[in-house]
Amino acid sequence: MNKLTFSIGGVHPNDNKRARECAIEVLPLPKTVYVSMAQHLGAPAKPIVAVGDFIKTGQVIAEPGGFISAFVHSPATGTVKSIAPRKDLAGNNVMHIEITVSEEEIWADGIDLSDTLVTEIPEDKAATLDKIKACGVVGLGGATFPTHVKLNPAPGSKAECLILNGAECEPYLTSDYRIMLERTKEIVVGAAIMQKVLGGCRCVIGIEENKPEAIEAMSKAVSELGYKDIKVQVLKKRYPQGGEKQLIDAVMKRQVKSGALPISVGAVVQNVATALAVYEAVQKNKPLITNTLTITGDCMPDNRQHNYLFRIGVPLSFIVDYAGGIPEQAAKMISGGPMMGRAIANLDAATVKGSSSVLFLSEGATRRKAESSCIRCGRCADACPMGLEPFLLHRLYKAGDVAELEKASAQDCIECGCCLYSCPANIPLLDRIRQAKGMALGAIKARAAAAKAAAEAAKAAAEAKK
């Protein structure tokens, strides 16, 4: 089959998928779980339970705090111990609901816990969307954008292609790979459900070539289930293949304009794990309280690599202890992949819906080397998948030239890390471009606000004249 890839930039890190052979294991529950109210993009959820309340597994404990927000459900049966700010993995205070877990698990009513595959796709789109929303499904590819919002494009825009993202281009991570092998048919049904909600557009499941077993399993499931217009597409192994904009470029040969949403070119991109969550929500009425996570790293012994099915709210430290503790040579702990993940500053932080890994990297693999002079080799510009010139953005940032930064499209940076990854002078390009992006976006927003204010003032003046 013809392998597709994005057209600009990219890098080829060693994929190091050491946990690929580790089947998913169910992680037990600790005595206490901490459920974050900010585990999706958008407004934090508002708790609707009180301290002392007895709650069942899968029961709603918080409701959306805005249009772009999501329901949160209890990952365990037990008593609400406290509702208070607690530090997340970066050390920021976020409201958490602390639940003391009971011995006996009682599930909330109406949740189908059997593993019978339900392949019939419900016809009623509005009801399906409601179910997805009520089950708190968010994008599990990294951005945790509420799925029901993404599956309900603004009037006037039409989805032409649903792209299911099974690229998993980040090195080390294997959770998407494992669910594609072990929950294959459920994922395909989930894709068919989303396809239906989007009005019957075609669906392409993109998987990188380094996962031939997943490609084979998914292709087989697609042909066995026989839904219309779903196909598996092999992608080249190249980072960031799974970036939303890059995937659209690879699969549809279209590019999303700066500041526009994927739907503007007719694309909706959803992760394979999200498809699984959609399946469970719609067919099983099961809220999103579990996800799969890889515990791995270059300094993690082979026999301690795992893929866990975890409940949200479980502290990272519990998972690490369960897997045998922090490996001795670990110098950095990361939540997510080595290219875009976040360093863990607080191991007591609780897992959230979007947690995808706990990664341990050794000093040699991760310690940044001393910065030296730029030799203008242009490797950063060759690597940038957005076609930006990181060396230029870096220089403009140092000069504080916001107008030029905007012209050089600092606002389009996707923070994939390719520039810093490939810089022979170890210049912290992305660290500074992230700041530059903030400056450029700030200028754009300020201008939009000023234009709006001016328009309103003109309107008011026109009305006063009348």
Next chain:
Amino acid sequence: MEKYLVSPNPHIHANVSTSKLMLDVCIALMPAIIVSVLYYGWSELLILGVSVVSCVLFEWAIAKFLMKREGHFCLSAAVVTGLLLAMNLPSTISWWIVMIGALVAIGVAKMSFGGLGQNVFNPAIVGRVFLLISFPAQMTDWTVPAGFIQNVDAVSGSTLLGMFNEGGLAAVANVDYLKTLFLNIGGSAGEISALALLAGWVFLLVRKVIKPWITLSIFATVAIIATIFNLCAPELYTDAAFNLLTGGLILGACFMATDYVTSPMTTVGGIIFGVGIGFIVMMIRYFGSYPEGMSFAILIMNCCVPLLNKWFHQRKYGYGRA
């Protein structure tokens, strides 16, 4: 928790460094250097040694005592400048002239602009051109000393381009192109073997240290201009093969014009840069008073790099397709 690093992404690195890239350039120069030492003998080894040691010494001293800032001294980059300077000099040159060349290359062309990455002009070429203007006689003395391998043409004492410049086409009528591929007659160390230089260039391409566009556009431009002139007036102008294989063209196109610091950042910019060099070098060769113009061509195009960088940018995502 304090013992663990916390920093923003990415958390891994491609494991490339300036030193490693420069080391690759040194390795790529080795075939040509070995051929030149075999051909010119001890005197060539002395020039290489003096040039490299002086470049390293000057760079280190200026970085430490004049600039007083960390990070301005890069050993491997200084070694590359030293090797390239030596390869641009005739093998008969005195060691103290080499040292002056090294001082100008490092001190004037590189460090006074701010050191590694800041220079506008290729340091080795500035060094060579300074010597060419200051010591014209010594710099064009192409007498070939006794080398380690038998050389029957050792007496010629002039470069092919020099012969053409003085004696016209008749002087170079009986050139054996095959020989220029392996062992050229006369010229500076880096001009002896086209094949050895190209082998090094291919090594750099394979190691992804450089991209081929600048070099290829120079070759293409030189070939096209020479073919046109040669077809119009074969009795006046040398042909494409002669121009590609003689002088410092291959050395310049493969190793000097592709210098990161003094070449454009983008592929389109690089192609225009290469076409410019090819055009200027042919104009100097056909109509100039100097027999060879590679150094001047590269220096002139070096001036245009900031403009090329300003005018030609990468193809950005979301601005072209769809």
